[in-house]
Structures are given as structure tokens and as C-alpha cells.
Amino acid sequence: MKMSHEEYIEKQRKRAAEVASGMLDGSIHYLEGAIKLSSLRFEVGLPENDSDFLAFTCVSSEIDHLPIGAPRQYWSxxxxxxxxxxxxxxIEWAKEVSLSECKSIVARFNA
Structure with missing residues (x-):
């Protein structure tokens, strides 16, 4: 069965809430979650300047040189x-600049 555009957006919003929730409870590495939320920015059906997701785009751009996620396995x-x-x-800096946005994403999309 083919998914409608609205269903796709809803699925991505739920995914964003899951990632943000995991970041808050520690089950998802905060920086990995920030990168994931940044990548979901254009998938959740919001304006590209949505302040919650822009915070994670900022974090992601500042940490792109660090060994995070799957590429970490290739580092010595x-x-x-x-x-x-x-x-x-x-991690401390990212939480300072995005923790409230993380909580906001959970509140907005955790249905």
C-alpha cells in the first residue's frame, strides 16, 4: 500500500519525537540525535526556518568534524x-543551545 504525503510527514514527525525523546532520556547519543534531527528538518512538513529544527542544524554544522555515528568505526x-x-x-554546548528545542519537538509531535 502506498503512503500518502500526509502519512509520510506524520511518520517523520513521530520519528523526530522518538529521536528527541531518546536524546532526553540518554538512549540516543545527544550529538547523533542532533544530526538526525537536522536531517529530518525537511521531512516533517514545516517551514525550513522552524526554530526547533534550526537549532539542530546549527549544532550539526558545528560538530561535523567529530567522530560521531557510523563513521566513528573508521577512526583510530x-x-x-x-x-x-x-x-x-x-555535548554540553549542544545541550545548552538546543535542549529546550529538543523538549519542544517531543511536545509537538509525540502523539
Missing amino acids: KEALERHEPEMQQS
């Missing part, structure tokens, strides 16, 4: 160790 142990302090600082 030494490089991972060298970047760990910056990773921790980036």
Missing part, C-alpha cells in the same frame, strides 16, 4: 581518545 583509537574532550564539551 588514538584519534578517538584525542577528540574525546572536545566531544564532551560539544
Whole structure:
């Protein structure tokens, strides 16, 4: 059965709420979640300047040089160790600039 555009948007909104919820409860790495929410920005049927999703686009652009997600497996142990302090600082910074937006996405789309 083919999915309608509205059904697709609803599915992506639920996915955004799941990711944001996981970021809040710690089951999804905060920076990985930020990257995912940034990528969902154009899939949830909102204006591209939606402030909740723009926060994660900002975070994503600031951390794109770090070993996050699937590419992490290709980094050497030494490089991972060298970047760990910056990773921790980036998590703290990302939460400072996007935690309220994360909560907002959960509230908006968690049906």
C-alpha cells in the first residue's frame, strides 16, 4: 500500500519525537540525535526556518568534524581518545543551545 504525503510527514514527525525523546532520556547519543534531527528538518512538513529544527542544524554544522555515528568505526583509537574532550564539551554546548528545542519537538509531535 502506498503512503500518502500526509502519512509520510506524520511518520517523520513521530520519528523526530522518538529521536528527541531518546536524546532526553540518554538512549540516543545527544550529538547523533542532533544530526538526525537536522536531517529530518525537511521531512516533517514545516517551514525550513522552524526554530526547533534550526537549532539542530546549527549544532550539526558545528560538530561535523567529530567522530560521531557510523563513521566513528573508521577512526583510530588514538584519534578517538584525542577528540574525546572536545566531544564532551560539544555535548554540553549542544545541550545548552538546543535542549529546550529538543523538549519542544517531543511536545509537538509525540502523539
